[in-house]
Amino acid sequence: MSKEITSRQQDYAQWYNDLVLKGGLADYSAVRGCMVIKPYGFALWENMRDALDKMFKDTGHVNAYFPLFIPKSFLSKEAAHVEGFAKECAVVTHYRLKNDPDGKGVIVDPEAKLEEELIVRPTSETIIWNTYKD
Amino acid sequence: MEYIQGLIQSYRDLPLLVNQWANVVRWEMRTRLFLRTAEFLWQEGHTAHATQEEAEIEAKKMLDVYAEFVEEFMAVPVIKGVKSESERFAGAVDTYCIEALMQDGKALQAGTSHFLGQNFAKAFDVKFLTKENQQEYVWATSWGVSTRLVGALVMAHSDDEGLILPPKIAPLQVAIVPIYKGEEQKALIDAKANEILANLKNMGIRAKYDDSDNNRPGWKFAEYELKGVPVRVTLGARDLANNQIEVARRDTKTKETISTDGISQYIDGLLLDIQNNMFKKAKTYRDEHITKANSWDEFVQLLDEKGGFILAHWDGTAETENDIKEKTKATIRCIPIDDMGLEEGVCILTGKPSKRRVLFARAY
Numbered sequence: 001m002s003k004e005i006t007s008r009q010q011d012y013a014q015w016y017n018d019l020v021l022k023g024g025l026a027d028y029s030a031v032r033g034c035m036v037i038k039p040y041g042f043a044l045w046e047n048m049r050d051a052l053d054k055m056f057k058d059t060g061h062v063n064a065y066f067p068l069f070i071p072k073s074f075l076s077k078e079a080a081h082v083e084g085f086a087k088e089c090a091v092v093t094h095y096r097l098k099n100d101p102d103g104k105g106v107i108v109d110p111e112a113k114l115e116e117e118l119i120v121r122p123t124s125e126t127i128i129w130n131t132y133k134d
Numbered sequence: 135m136e137y138i139q140g141l142i143q144s145y146r147d148l149p150l151l152v153n154q155w156a157n158v159v160r161w162e163m164r165t166r167l168f169l170r171t172a173e174f175l176w177q178e179g180h181t182a183h184a185t186q187e188e189a190e191i192e193a194k195k196m197l198d199v200y201a202e203f204v205e206e207f208m209a210v211p212v213i214k215g216v217k218s219e220s221e222r223f224a225g226a227v228d229t230y231c232i233e234a235l236m237q238d239g240k241a242l243q244a245g246t247s248h249f250l251g252q253n254f255a256k257a258f259d260v261k262f263l264t265k266e267n268q269q270e271y272v273w274a275t276s277w278g279v280s281t282r283l284v285g286a287l288v289m290a291h292s293d294d295e296g297l298i299l300p301p302k303i304a305p306l307q308v309a310i311v312p313i314y315k316g317e318e319q320k321a322l323i324d325a326k327a328n329e330i331l332a333n334l335k336n337m338g339i340r341a342k343y344d345d346s347d348n349n350r351p352g353w354k355f356a357e358y359e360l361k362g363v364p365v366r367v368t369l370g371a372r373d374l375a376n377n378q379i380e381v382a383r384r385d386t387k388t389k390e391t392i393s394t395d396g397i398s399q400y401i402d403g404l405l406l407d408i409q410n411n412m413f414k415k416a417k418t419y420r421d422e423h424i425t426k427a428n429s430w431d432e433f434v435q436l437l438d439e440k441g442g443f444i445l446a447h448w449d450g451t452a453e454t455e456n457d458i459k460e461k462t463k464a465t466i467r468c469i470p471i472d473d474m475g476l477e478e479g480v481c482i483l484t485g486k487p488s489k490r491r492v493l494f495a496r497a498y
Contacts, residue, residue: 025297051207065156078253125250
């Protein structure tokens with residue numbers, strides 16, 4: 001049976017990976033560092049999320065949603081904050097692709113460069129505080 | 135919605151208590167499933183308050199909510215504390231955290247809650263009009279937990295046979311498996327199983343009758359064990375004739391033969407018992423792995439041979455904290471909020487005076 005789990009004694013890190021993969025919680029993806037949360041793992045997360053969400057609401061909190069993208073200039077408004085996150089930010093620089101003139105797939109359209117780059121949120125303090133202001 | 139845009143104007147608009155469920159991206163170089171991924175799911179609370187005191191209370195209150203959730207639902211005991219300056223969230227005045235212990239003796243930060251002071255209000259110029267008609271910067275908190283908690287859950291409870299999920303959050307709480315020969319036996323078992331299934335579902339229990347015929351019962355047993363389903367019920371023809379049923383629990387791997395009368399109530403109680411037992415087991419392990427170290431040698435020896443949390447004196451400086459980390463890979467997990475380690479002594483590395491012990495561990 002291919003479902004055998006490496007023992008904790010033998011290799012703790014592999015034991016953990018075996019549990020996650022063979023237990024049906026998640027899998028690796030085509031994007032390095034990003035995972036697919038499988039239905040069983042997501043059902044588990046949903047139960048955790050729902051319990052927490054109820055606790056937040058019971059303590060007077062409400063849910064809202066803010067943008068995925070944060071203008072680069074926002075991040076640098078709080079000095080310690082930008083220093084903490086600068087090294088791990090994904091940055092959006094362009095908004096369009098075009099056919100490769102060589103006929104090999106697509107390339108980033110150099111004419112579609114954003115005036116101000118956008119950061120994929122590492123956390124949302126800056127975009128939220130900017131919203132709270134005006 | 136008036137609640138959001140331009141919402142903070144006067145004291146009447148405060149406190150503002152907002153949470154967001156979202157994905158975030160942190161470009162990590164070394165990633166691990168659930169524990170550290172470049173993209174992850176989380177919630178982030180962002181609150182605004184009229185006074186410092188109120189914001190500090192909020193930050194601590196949300197830490198309590200996290201601790202309650204992780205202990206009650208995930209059955210993982212945690213220690214509440216405050217981070218040292220170097221482990222603080224970028225932009226926070228104080229970072230509170232809950233720390234859990236995994237079965238390999240390494241610690242895992244399960245959630246954080248930050249008192250942000252007026253740092254973000256000043257950076258983004260967010261003021262409000264006080265009752266006294268003064269313009270003042272608001273006070274803030276933020277707090278979050280993520281899918282990392284799933285990794286913590288897996289590492290805190292599972293064994294070599296697979297996952298062990300706490301009943302309160304297990305996607306499937308009870309799996310019913312039939313053992314039969316021929317259609318005649320199956321029909322009898324089906325009738326009983328479906329009756330039990332309906333009763334369990336009526337009680338709000340997440341249950342499934344697995345009568346799929348593409349796998350043998352032994353395969354199904356192994357599969358539910360691997361998936362950490364808290365309770366497995368086996369229905370066989372002979373047991374049924376005796377009005378009996380076999381109930382197996384995943385946490386202790388024990389089996390019992392139970393009368394089918396009142397089986398739903400029995401299972402309901404059993405789920406609660408499993409939840410409590412899992413917490414107790416994890417807490418016993420955790421408590422056995424909080425050790426005091428009174429010298430450098432003792433500290434290093436404990437880290438290498440026993441692991442777990444180590445309560446030791448520290449002189450309070452970032453340099454010493456960093457030196458200890460460089461030498462041993464152990465970090466200050468937190469300065470406990472309660473009186474754990476509250477006694478004076480001298481720093482294990484520098485010998486300088488220390489007001490209290492802090493909690494060290496190697497961590498995920």
